[in-house]
Amino acid sequence: MKSSHYKEGKANIRVIPKKGNLMDRCATFSTEYLCCRVHVLKSVQNCPYDCSYCFLQSYLTDGTTKTVADIDMLMREVNDKISAEPQRLFRIGTWELGDSLALEHKTGQAAALVDYFSKLDNALLELKTKSANVNPLLPLDHRGKTVVSWSLNTDEVINSEEHRTAPLEERISAIRKTTETGYLTGLHFDPMILHENWQKGYTSLVLRVFESVAAENVAWISIGSLRFNPEMKKMIENNYPDSSLTCQEMVRGNDSKMRYVKPLRVAMYKELYHELKKHIAPDTLVYLCMERWDVWDKVLGFHPDSVGHLDYLFAQSLYDRYGLGNAPPVRETYEKG
Numbered sequence: 001m002k003s004s005h006y007k008e009g010k011a012n013i014r015v016i017p018k019k020g021n022l023m024d025r026c027a028t029f030s031t032e033y034l035c036c037r038v039h040v041l042k043s044v045q046n047c048p049y050d051c052s053y054c055f056l057q058s059y060l061t062d063g064t065t066k067t068v069a070d071i072d073m074l075m076r077e078v079n080d081k082i083s084a085e086p087q088r089l090f091r092i093g094t095w096e097l098g099d100s101l102a103l104e105h106k107t108g109q110a111a112a113l114v115d116y117f118s119k120l121d122n123a124l125l126e127l128k129t130k131s132a133n134v135n136p137l138l139p140l141d142h143r144g145k146t147v148v149s150w151s152l153n154t155d156e157v158i159n160s161e162e163h164r165t166a167p168l169e170e171r172i173s174a175i176r177k178t179t180e181t182g183y184l185t186g187l188h189f190d191p192m193i194l195h196e197n198w199q200k201g202y203t204s205l206v207l208r209v210f211e212s213v214a215a216e217n218v219a220w221i222s223i224g225s226l227r228f229n230p231e232m233k234k235m236i237e238n239n240y241p242d243s244s245l246t247c248q249e250m251v252r253g254n255d256s257k258m259r260y261v262k263p264l265r266v267a268m269y270k271e272l273y274h275e276l277k278k279h280i281a282p283d284t285l286v287y288l289c290m291e292r293w294d295v296w297d298k299v300l301g302f303h304p305d306s307v308g309h310l311d312y313l314f315a316q317s318l319y320d321r322y323g324l325g326n327a328p329p330v331r332e333t334y335e336k337g
Contacts, residue, residue, distance in 0.1 A: 044098035050163035052240035095128035132170035149186030154201035190224030210279035224289030308335035
């Protein structure tokens with residue numbers, strides 16, 4: 001039965017057939033900002049977690065949790081699209097409309113995708129999660145073609161805003177398990193959220209992560225801050241009355257999303273990046289999610305020339321560090337996209 005509210009269908013899973021094209025570019029793509037041009041596979045809709053800032057509360061009008069069971073059909077579409085550009089390395093994530101692993105113990109979808117992607121030469125699967133639900137992945141022969149990524153935040157943010165998600169220590173323990181079985185790791189410090197003693201909180205977060213994660217296993221790191229559509233402000237206040245997310249000064253960007261003012265975002269990013277540099281390998285790709293060129297310059301000291309250039313930098317890093325891709329990437333291939 002169709003649910004009237006996006007939360008109501010979280011407890012039940014409805015298996016659905018594949019309809020239409022489900023592989024697309026990330027929905028946050030905007031020419032006004034530098035985007036990493038990751039592709040998404042919309043294989044799950046809705047999420048059992050209740051993050052107060054989640055865009056699904058304004059996006060999903062049907063609250064039913066849905067998962068696509070026909071993996072063969074999903075992968076047929078993936079193969080058709082990646083075979084058209086064999087010299088390009090595609091990064092494909094399953095996390096746009098839900099958590100990649102939160103329901104894995106019930107669906108087995110991620111494990112099936114890991115098996116398929118292990119046989120592909122020019123595609124890399126990203127499973128992004130706030131869970132610790134990795135045990136089904138550990139025995140698999142992934143052949144280095146899957147990056148298991150975590151959305152990470154401070155204890156305070158997890159406790160106050162990321163309801164029902166795995167505590168930080170459980171996420172870190174899960175990262176340790178996947179790296180021990182050879183999976184590459186992605187770290188997403190996004191969204192950074194302003195809160196009391198945020199500097200201390202994010203410094204501690206970085207230290208705790210790298211006490212358990214070897215720097216050479218980290219494929220990439222993203223940094224971003226809280227952002228949401230203007231219509232979500234009232235939804236957040238209604239759905240999560242104890243949240244203070246909407247109390248901070250925010251500005252509307254050219255993509256129509258509300259963000260912290262730029263000087264605050266830059267200060268937060270600089271603080272986190274300063275801590276990260278103490279632990280990461282020198283050749284680790286660190287990037288900002290949905291920020292302008294000038295913010296990159298202020299925080300990282302450089303900016304890619306274009307979205308295609310950033311896509312190329314991913315491919316170059318993954319080829320140089322892990323031998324992923326058919327051949328050394330050629331920048332012009334990525335600029336054409």
